[in-house]
Amino acid sequence: MDVAHHQESVYSAWERFVQGDDRVLGVRPEVAISWHRCREQYRVDPHLTEAPIAVAEIEHRPEHDGVFAELGFRAATVAQDVSFAGGVVTVTDSTGRILAEWGDPATLARAAEANLAPWFCWSEPAAGTNGMGMALETHGPVLVKGPEHWCRAFHDWTCAGVAVRDVVTREPIAVLNISCWRSRLPSFAGGWLTNAAATTQGQLRRRARDSGAELLAAYTQARAGSAQPLAAMDTAGKVVIADETASVLLGVPAATPALDPTVRWTPGLPELGNAARYACTQAARNPDWIGSTQVFTHLTGDPVPIVLRPVFQSRHLIGTLVTFNATHETQISAPDETPSLPGPRRVVAQRENRMVLLRLPEVRFAESDGNEVWLSTDQGRLRAASASLDKLGGELAGAGFLRVHRRYVVNLSRIREVERGRGGELTLVMDQQDEAMVPVSRRNAPAVRRALDF
Incomplete structure (x- = not known):
């Protein structure tokens, strides 16, 4: 099937799908799934002609500024090559808000008509299926060509994007994206995006290992002054180390440090992970915050009291120390972190x-x-x-x-x-x-x- 025929087939599937027909033969699964999110979950108007202005205010850690700067540097160095291909390169934050863009002046002017420009939002809930939005929703590089875009007004664009994710929480930090209008992406686009994201995440991984070592040191110091069961958890609620008693409660190996974020353990107590993440949210706003709550374990039907103390490295929050069978005057009740969205059909x-x-x-x-x-x-x-x-x-x-x-x-x-x-x-x-x-x-x-x- 030639390119023109394939694009026509995808467009026909798009027309049917926006009318409620679920037949998507000839459409790549990852695109069809994105369409489904846009239609059923996000309720994005397929006839939207421009992206909305970004209104979400996000709290990001200082090292995320380093990610933005790193991706901006990489985008600027490749801007001339992208410009020769008639394209633009953009960097967004975790909400899909474009922070900066570089590229061909004529294409930038064309992009501005659709609000493909700084301070406008290109997440899937805001602008439907597109390279930046899909990258935030999935892991790995994504490609969106022509009528694969959810909004008809963007069908003349082809774009490729990749998200840089926090190596601890796996949440997106930023997206690097290349877009071209009525032309093919430069041949180097896919490899360059993958390499840029991998290099940036490699730097984050090294920092995360350093943070793991700092958590281990804080755990060792706290354990020397207390006989109560103790564990150290990162900002994602995963276990970095637990003593013999805490390891039984958590269902993880005992006294075995997991400095690398890719090998840390998920505790067997889901509510504890939620409490640890909630504690980190509170500590990020108030470094002096310490909280107490109760969790149920598989060993007893009665709740076990715990105290959560945040751990900082150079004023950067890296995790929490959890002490079992302990209390503190500040009681917490971690809220439901699931966003309020319409239930799926x-x-x-x-x-x-x-x-x-x-x-x-x-x-x-x-x-x-x-x-x-x-x-x-x-x-x-x-x-x-x-x-x-x-x-x-x-x-x-x-x-x-x-x-x-x-x-x-x-x-x-x-x-x-x-x-x-x-x-x-x-x-x-x-x-x-x-x-x-x-x-x-x-x-x-x-x-x-x-x-x-x-």
């Missing part, structure tokens, strides 16, 4: 190179397996488009689904039986031929009992 999955739109009743449960999320459905086992069980669970929370375990979210209407073990633990038997069984964590058991009214 469908769950998006992938089968090979196709997007599968599932009605909610078709999904029995979602299971986290390493870096992927899998769905047990009436159409078989499918890989979810969402890369995070936390995000998927938050989206489905108001639609009859419940988080029952750190690895599982279940459709309450698809539960056939509930088994009770000798120790009182619960297991859900799902309504499928092989009677798949889903464990319920002790912490989530009360919520399951309330939801099932028993």
